[in-house]
Amino acid sequence: MTTTAQTWKWKNTAVSLTHSLITGPWSLYCFYERPKLGEDLINTYTSSSHMLVAFSVGYFIHDFLDMALWHRKRSSYELMGHHACVISCFGLAVWSTVYIGYAVVALFVEVNSIFLHIRQLFIITGMNKKEPEYRLNAMVNIGTFVVFRIAVLGWMTRWIVLHKDDISLPVYTLGSVGLAIIMLMNIILFFRICNVDFTKKKCKESSASSIHKKLSQDTDDLLGAPSLLPPTTNLHLH
Numbered sequence: 294m295t296t297t298a299q300t301w302k303w304k305n306t307a308v309s310l311t312h313s314l315i316t317g318p319w320s321l322y323c324f325y326e327r328p329k330l331g332e333d334l335i336n337t338y339t340s341s342s343h344m345l346v347a348f349s350v351g352y353f354i355h356d357f358l359d360m361a362l363w364h365r366k367r368s369s370y371e372l373m374g375h376h377a378c379v380i381s382c383f384g385l386a387v388w389s390t391v392y393i394g395y396a397v398v399a400l401f402v403e404v405n406s407i408f409l410h411i412r413q414l415f416i417i418t419g420m421n422k423k424e425p426e427y428r429l430n431a432m433v434n435i436g437t438f439v440v441f442r443i444a445v446l447g448w449m450t451r452w453i454v455l456h457k458d459d460i461s462l463p464v465y466t467l468g469s470v471g472l473a474i475i476m477l478m479n480i481i482l483f484f485r486i487c488n489v490d491f492t493k494k495k496c497k498e499s500s501a502s503s504i505h506k507k508l509s510q511d512t513d514d515l516l517g518a519p520s521l522l523p524p525t526t527n528l529h530l531h
Contacts (some may be wrong), residue, residue: 301363303417305356310410312352317403319345324397334394334452335459343387346396350383375478378471385464392464398449405441408434412486422490431490438483446476 323342324330330337357376360369379399386396411430420427453460453468460468 298364299417303414305359305364306410306413306417308352308359309356310407310414312349313403313406313410316345316349316352316400317405317407320397320400320403330394330397334398335392335456338390338393342393342397343390345400346383346393347387349396349400350380350387353380353383371478375475378474382467382471385467395449395452395468398445401445402442405434405437408437435487435490438486442479443483446472446479450476 319341323339323345326341327337327339330339330342353376357373357380360373382399383396386392408430412427412434415427415430422428422431450472453465453472457465
């Protein structure tokens with residue numbers, strides 16, 4: 294991998310990590326600040342929650358343009374599709390001030406994205422998977438992945454189905470399609486991570502660098518994420 298590409302990857306991942314460190318705890322605080330937000334995800338919102346979603350829209354637009362200009366690869370186009378879904382859904386919420394609570398729930402995934410991005414930085418620097426720091430982050434990553442991604446996205450899917458009559462058809466369609474895409478991307482990412490971090494493979498030490506290189510390329514753009522809606526990323530599939 295060229296020095297220029299590695300530098301871009303480091304900067305891009307660092308920016309994504311910063312976004313996750315800010316929005317993950319912030320999304321949880323929004324519900325602590327206004328518990329009623331959990332009772333009405335459609336109409337109830339606060340200035341803080343509205344600002345949070347708007348801030349995330351700005352990040353996803355930035356990341357979309359960053360990849361479009363400097364990292365045009367197949368995996369990047371997959372993540373750009375994820376970002377397009379998030380920008381559309383979040384942008385609608387910011388513009389209409391409706392569904393802000395639902396968007397904040399979606400940002401719960403950024404709690405897991407913190408560890409996804411740390412993992413990616415470890416890979417970029419070539420850290421051995423047997424290092425204590427890597428193993429600890431790997432375990433926390435999987436735990437938060439299940440809680441803040443799979444469980445949250447599953448709950449969001451259930452909510453949108455139960456409230457179908459309370460949502461307009463265009464919004465229901467946009468939300469359903471977006472969730473389906475992001476859920477699929479996150480399931481694929483989950484199994485990839487489990488396979489790489491927890492499947493024991495007998496291989497020569499000389500092959501370790503090639504594994505790290507391939508993993509770095511494969512997961513670079515899927516992370517995320519978030520995401521939501523994923524890393525996310527970022528998915529969000531960030």
